Structures are given as structure tokens and as C-alpha cells.
Amino acid sequence: MLRCDTPPSRENESEVECNLCSLDPICALLDYGSEKVELAKGVLFRRQRVARGETLFRSGDPFHSLFAVKSGSFIMLHKKEQHPDQVAGFQFAGDLIGADGMAGEHYPCTVRALEPSSVCELRMARLQQPGRSLEAFQRGIISILGQEIAFCHGLHASLVRQNGEQRLAAFFLSLSSRHRARGMPGSEFRLTMTRSDIASYLGLSRETVTRGLSRLQKEGTVTVSGKRVRLERFDLLEGLAGNTSCA
Structure with missing residues (x-):
């Protein structure tokens, strides 16, 4: 279970600054960018601790949140029938986790902490608030997904040659x-x-x-x-x- 509002562990690398985090532009669009702002209850949870070996979500779980790595690191695993899980990537401080679960409404990978870590969690189901437009937010997500697609294409090309x-x-x-x-x-x-x-x-x-x-x-x-x-x-x-x- 994730635990909130705790300082980073001394065992891992330093926390990433909010302005260098992948989630920060989205937080700003939603008016949650500043630590001093009163956050909407049940929407954004900052600095949740994740123990080493703890799972953020598993492959096939219903999509519910985006996570930004505040400190530490994570491994992404693709489930393979009758074979060892395939490592799909590593996520470090400042990286966004979970965006690939938006399209199919389920997370395609299992994500697990490699060390004592912390994340900020944006609970998507709670964003539908009266009077709040999500158009800018959706454009931000599309931009992030576009960057991930470009990266995956580059990775595939590099592994081939x-x-x-x-x-x-x-x-x-x-x-x-x-x-x-x-x-x-x-x-x-x-x-x-x-x-x-x-x-x-x-x-x-x-x-x-x-x-x-x-x-x-x-x-x-x-x-x-x-x-x-x-x-x-x-x-x-x-x-x-x-x-x-x-x-």
C-alpha cells in the first residue's frame, strides 16, 4: 500500500524538482502545479512511498491513475505465457508511468519498484469536476504519448542493427x-x-x-x-x- 507525504529515502537518488518532472505541465494545466496550492481532495497525491519490490499496478489491472516518479526507480514487465517476464523499460525520477494504460483502459505492463521510491499519483477518475475543461490536459497527454511512441521506434531500430x-x-x-x-x-x-x-x-x-x-x-x-x-x-x-x- 502506498504511503503519502514522506521524505525521500537516503538509500536512493535525490528527488527530482517539480519543474523537471514529466507530470508538472499537466499539474500546471490543472492548477495543481504549486506545492502551496490546496489540492483537490482525492485527485493528486504527492510523495507516496513505494517500498522496494512493491508493485504500483499489474498487467491487466483497470487503468485508474498516472504516476510520476519523484525519487527512486521502477521496472516495467510484460507478461509472457510460459516464459520469463520481458523487461519493457525502466523508469527514473521525473518519468511518467501509466500513460500507456489510457487507450485500452487497462495497464499493459506490471510496474515494480527497484528500490525505496516515491511517486506522485494523479487519479484520473476524480478529474471530472464541474466547470473544469480537460481539453488542454488531453493535449498534454497526447504530446507525452507521442514522445513515447517516437522513443519506442528509435529503440526498435537500434536493437535491430x-x-x-x-x-x-x-x-x-x-x-x-x-x-x-x-x-x-x-x-x-x-x-x-x-x-x-x-x-x-x-x-x-x-x-x-x-x-x-x-x-x-x-x-x-x-x-x-x-x-x-x-x-x-x-x-x-x-x-x-x-x-x-x-x-
């Missing part, structure tokens, strides 16, 4: 770009997912990911210490990835 080491390079560059966009360091970060998670996401074997990391480290391109990764040579990573990101 890249080998394992190239996919890893593109993955690290994308993580770096996403961290910088949220006002966080882009050259060093913690991998909260497992090597197997990365392998599933990139369409590789765990052994290929491990070998690729070893080669990148041996070449001085990255430094890996446990779960922490430092990007040492952006030029080499960009050369490998062909300037294509995939996270």
Missing part, C-alpha cells in the same frame, strides 16, 4: 541523458536493475551483458564498481552507439 556492446553503449548514454534532463549527474549513476534485467531489456543474454561490461571497462570507456557506473569516455560510447539511445 546493433550488437551487444553497441546496445550497452546506447543504454548508458540514454541513462546519462535522462539523468541530466532531470538535473542529476549524467556521468555517474547507480544501476538499480540486475544484469539479467538489462539483458532482458536489450534482447541479450546475461553473459553477453557481463562480457560487454568487462570489455567497456578494460577499454577505459566506463568504470564499474558494484552497482555504480561511471562513464569515462563519452566520445567512445557515442562512437559505439552511433548516437542512438535506448533506455
Whole structure:
């Protein structure tokens, strides 16, 4: 069960600022953008704690809310019959979760916290208030979905034409770009997912990911210490990835 209005855990990365969050433009459209504004009861819930391993929602659950990651990280999983779940993506501070459930009115993925995290929840069913127009809000959602579609197309193209080491390079560059966009360091970060998670996401074997990391480290391109990764040579990573990101 999600718990509200608590500070971020010291175990994970810093909270993202509201103005750098994917949900902020929508909050502003709904007049809920400022922390000081009296929020409409039952609509927007800020800083709800999510324990490590806790599920936000499961594949097939009825769509009810959008979530913005305030701190921490999440993994998205596609259910596959008689096969291990396929990793569909990772969501970090500032990212929006759940928008893909709007079209079919059910969430297509299971989303689970990789570490102690927090989210802001926008409960969609409570938005139908007298006198409030949702046209601008709908345009904002369409824009967000358009960005996600463009990203998925780019990811598919990169996976088709890249080998394992190239996919890893593109993955690290994308993580770096996403961290910088949220006002966080882009050259060093913690991998909260497992090597197997990365392998599933990139369409590789765990052994290929491990070998690729070893080669990148041996070449001085990255430094890996446990779960922490430092990007040492952006030029080499960009050369490998062909300037294509995939996270």
C-alpha cells in the first residue's frame, strides 16, 4: 500500500524538482502545479512511498491513475505465457508511468519498484469536476504519448542493427541523458536493475551483458564498481552507439 507525504529515502537518488518532472505541465494545466496550492481532495497525491519490490499496478489491472516518479526507480514487465517476464523499460525520477494504460483502459505492463521510491499519483477518475475543461490536459497527454511512441521506434531500430556492446553503449548514454534532463549527474549513476534485467531489456543474454561490461571497462570507456557506473569516455560510447539511445 502506498504511503503519502514522506521524505525521500537516503538509500536512493535525490528527488527530482517539480519543474523537471514529466507530470508538472499537466499539474500546471490543472492548477495543481504549486506545492502551496490546496489540492483537490482525492485527485493528486504527492510523495507516496513505494517500498522496494512493491508493485504500483499489474498487467491487466483497470487503468485508474498516472504516476510520476519523484525519487527512486521502477521496472516495467510484460507478461509472457510460459516464459520469463520481458523487461519493457525502466523508469527514473521525473518519468511518467501509466500513460500507456489510457487507450485500452487497462495497464499493459506490471510496474515494480527497484528500490525505496516515491511517486506522485494523479487519479484520473476524480478529474471530472464541474466547470473544469480537460481539453488542454488531453493535449498534454497526447504530446507525452507521442514522445513515447517516437522513443519506442528509435529503440526498435537500434536493437535491430546493433550488437551487444553497441546496445550497452546506447543504454548508458540514454541513462546519462535522462539523468541530466532531470538535473542529476549524467556521468555517474547507480544501476538499480540486475544484469539479467538489462539483458532482458536489450534482447541479450546475461553473459553477453557481463562480457560487454568487462570489455567497456578494460577499454577505459566506463568504470564499474558494484552497482555504480561511471562513464569515462563519452566520445567512445557515442562512437559505439552511433548516437542512438535506448533506455
